[in-house]
Amino acid sequence: MGNLNSKRMRFFMALNAVIIITFIYASFSMKEIVPRRHVHSVRGFPMHHRIEQNIASKINSRNSSKNQGSTIGNNQHTGSSKKPERKAVSLLHSNIEAFPSISADSNELPEIVDIKTIMEIQPTVSSTTGRGSSSEQTSNGSSALPVLTPVLTMTLYEPGHLNEEIDIKRICMHRGVFLRLLILITSAQSHFSARMSIRQTWMHYGSRRDVGMAFVLGRTTNVALNESLNKENYIYGDMIRGNFIDSYFNLTLKTISMLEWADTHCPSAKFILKTDDDMFINVPKLLGFIDARYKSERAIYGRLAKNWKPVRAGRSKYYVSHKLYTGLQYPPFTTGPAYLLTGDIVHELYVESLNTFYMHLEDVFITGIVARTLKIKRVEANAFRNSRIALSPCKIRNVISVHMIKPSEQYHLWRDLLDSTIKFEPHSILQ
Known part of the structure; x- marks a missing residue:
């Protein structure tokens, strides 16, 4: 009888041990599989x-x-x-x-x-x-993600550039003391053909002592593309790359990066043109425009947009929520494909933009909201077309900027611009 009781006792002790071990093991497992709630x-x-x-x-x-x-x-x-x-x-x-x-x-x-x-x-x-x-x-x-609620730009912007391969002395020698015009071209990273067509056409004016030109890009997380960009910049030395992911919703960060670079490396340039890589720029016409306004101060020239209302349709890439902008219409601004800044406002625009609530519409943000705060003039200039027009030689020679130009078309426009044998019909010249 005593022997039977002893066996029962050992059995229950073993059973209790198994239960305790199982409970401990389950407790540790739950810590691994249950997600934290904070x-x-x-x-x-x-x-x-x-x-x-x-x-x-x-x-x-x-x-x-x-x-x-x-x-x-x-x-x-x-x-x-x-x-x-x-x-x-x-x-x-x-x-x-x-x-x-x-x-x-x-x-x-x-x-x-x-x-x-x-x-x-x-x-x-x-x-x-x-x-x-x-x-x-x-x-x-x-x-990249859009901003959905108000946030100061300085919390999103990371200063600095990847300048290892940039030929700063060629683009802006002596910090722009002799520079009449600095042209900075915002470009998407994959747009190699667009950059090459510009380099082989109107970017030739960048070889002048009084004109500097460069492309402005952001970062990429694609290894192969990044290596390609490094090689391209090693060859040409004309790509300014900022510390932001290159995307539509970061266009304002790209323009701020452009302002920072100009302010840091080329503060004495008299005029800065911001433009895009799908634009044809008539540089001789632009230089003539500058000469007529060489004493201008605190101004932005371009295609002036007035009484434009925020787009509230959620599916539009131009959508701006009521939280981001409460007004019924934007302040007057110059449209983004091309606009000209006097050099004396670059530093102010850069600093003030960082202290302004972010908006991804860079032209509205920089030349509208920030410029209004700084009391900078925005001036209509009809020679900035910033749209697709008939690509006839007569019209091209009488405008500063044309939008939506394909890489292959850059060569045709460049030829028409330089060909002195082309005769104009009086009625075809754009006034």
Whole structure:
């Protein structure tokens, strides 16, 4: 009887031990599988910790499988040129605070962008698909996020440039003391053909002692594209690259980067033209325009837009929420494809823009809102067309800027501009 009781006691002790061990093991497992509930903060913008975990795990798996990475600035990113291009993601929807959703089961990982492009990330995130696209995109076709609530630009902008291969002495010798005109051309990173067509046509005027020219770009997280840009800049030395992800919603950051570079490296330039890589610029006509206004101060010249109202349709890439801009119409501004700044306002525009609430419409922001605060004149100049016009030699010779020009068309316009044998019909000359 005593022996039976002893066996029962040993059995129950063993059973209790198994139960305790099982309970302890389950407790430790739950700590690993239950996500934390608190919200993680990145530079003041909230993001679920689970999203960060998923991104980190996918980065690690990609790194281990491809063993490929790129260091850009102070941040490491990964990318692959063999990855098929995905359609652009529209992030502006009337009732959606949009950010690409990331699930643990998904095989797709959006391009990992610099933390400064995470402008506004809401606790609830959704995946959206849009019809619109931009000529300025990140390397895999996905747009950077728009600002959805007011935030000072200085919290988004990272100063500095990747200037290792820039030929500053050729672009702006002696900090612009002898420079009548500095032309800075904003360009999308993948637009190599556009840059080459400009280099081989009207950018030849940059060889003049009194004219400087350069392209302005942002960062890319695509390794192959970044290497291509490094090689291109090693050859030509004319690409200013700022510390922001190149995308449509970062166009204002690109223009601020342009202002910072001009203010830092070329503060004595008399005039600065901001233009895009799909523009034809009649440089002789522009130099004549400058000569007639050489004593001008604190002014912006271009195609003046008056009484323009904010677009409130959520699917438009020009959408601006009531939170970002409460007014019924924008202040007068010069349209973005090309406008001319007097050199004495560059520093003020740069500093004031950082202390102004961000808006991705760079022409409205810089030449409208910021310029109005600084009491800078915006002056209508009819020679800035900033639109597609008939590309006849007579009309081209009488304008400063023409928009929506294909790389192949740059050569034809350049030839027509220089060909002195072309005879004009009096009625065809643009007044």
